[in-house]
Amino acid sequence: MPLVRRDADDNLPGEERRENQRDRAGLLEQLQDPRPAARRRAAREIAGDATAMDAICNALEIETDAGSRHAMLTALLVTGGERAKARLLQLLRSEDAGLRNGAIEVLQGMPGLAGEYMDGLLSDPDSDVRIFAVNILESLRHQRVPEWLQQVLQNDDHVNVCAAAVDVLTEAGGPECLPALEALPQRFPDEPFVDFAVRTAVRRIQGPGGSHGQ
């Protein structure tokens, strides 16, 4: 018989459950295990424990295995909270593009969480950090999102930060953003891309048949 059924060879069904649950200290230690699979599993099982956030972030910062990194970021996402948020924001400055973008993704998935940090992020001296802040705004459900984006359009000196804001408004902007958008190309007169992006955003916001005024 080519199709075989093995009921006895292992403990497949989920019934075994809880007796396997390891203690927290054991899991924390396992985050340093030399085997990536063990680290991955530890991260998955410790998810939800808000007191483990620092340990996970410490492990994450030196993690080289993509799968373990993925599981540690997921644990932060699932658990959330102040500590996770603060540590993730620091990762925006990482030299490692994968880690940086992983942190952005997780922060985007923590709606409402990054809100109170926004003012600080949007005035960070590093323009890349400001771009990441705009990326996070994209999926933040917060009443001040349009206001923040307009501020960027009016005040940020860096063309790529403004361009990122235009991109977000292309999808999420309302009519109240139009004046700030339309004024932007004058701030960067030598950048054809800015002109193009603004025209695209304005067209999307006005919708079909909405080109009144011109």
Next chain:
Amino acid sequence: MTRVLVVDDAQTVRLYHRELLEQDGFQVEEAVNGLEALERLAGTTYDLLLVDVNMPRMDGYTLVRHVRENSSDPGVPVIMVTTEGAATDREQALSAGANLHVVKPVQPEALLLQVRLMSGALS
């Protein structure tokens, strides 16, 4: 027709590159992150990839490394587009396997020229 894959999570950038290149006779396809680019590359080949760095799910460096190390077309020319002109970005782009590194926002004439040269559209 010369085919270019534009990989960027910003829709305005993808659209800009599309219009710019299509006007010049290129055929353009888009992907919103590195993984989606790999999905496209699994089924077809392109004459050039135009790749952003910071994207969700898979960043541009990882994408290029993957293309060079284990794809069916490891020699495809790649232009990476980064936000800063910092030396580290340039180094990272080139060491990941990009052939050229340009800084955002792109200057259309200069970019077109590079795309024509590198995709073989001129030959």
Next chain:
Amino acid sequence: MGSELRDGVASPGLSGEDFARFREFYYRKTGNWFDEAKRYYVDKRVLARMGITGCDSFREYFVRLRFDADGSELQALINSMTVNETYFFREEYQFQCLVRSMLPEIAGRKRPGDTIRIWSLPCSSGEEVYSLAFYLLEYWPQVDDYDVELIGSDIDTAALDRAREGIYDRRPVHALPEAVLRRYFRRLPDGRHQVLESIRDSVRLTRVNLQDPLETRAYRGFDVVFCRNLLIYFDDAARRRAAETLFDALKPGGYICLGHSEFMSRISSLFRPARFPEAIVYQKPEEADQ
């Protein structure tokens, strides 16, 4: 319009607060997320469970649900909430891809007599996992050279019971070729079809919650996983977790098939797309450690 409570008084349904608390709880348990549009769907089922358990208020029911020691009320609730819709040979191109492309490649890495393990998760009422059995027996010439283990799992115990019984009416079998229907089913006096006992006996069915890392821990060493039309019900965090679990369940080089509207490129970077003539599937990198 709410459903009727025991005393016959029409209930107005869950309040906004109740709905919010309920969906958080349910999400945490199962990964399934209900948006506002699903409110009526949720109301109807929760009110029905309240009626059956004799709870007069949502608050009372919720306490019972949360402190219910053996988890039986949670299971009953899950069974009523899940969308089990499925049918035989659904998205058949993926089964074709399995026998024409994936399995020949996997077999190339093995020796005759070795085991090939395939997981259908979620298998719902069994149509998918039995489709796999039929497809292998009918269309994979090398099937006799290997030991193939088929395992079907789902969170819904009522669906699993239906799968064990293997009795289907016309609708789920509509896409099956006549020959397959004749060869692998028995026609019951009432006109329904039952999967032959020999097939039912060769498939293992288990209850598992893909969102629970302890429950899924024992699932290892699969060559192929079919995980179709489940991730669409999850939110981003639950999808990421699911991807991690499936990653650990697969052998390096193993394949995963998703439903036609589910794309790994929007979920996780753990897998690499693999294009075959019949379909795009996803592969755990060969070099990935175990």
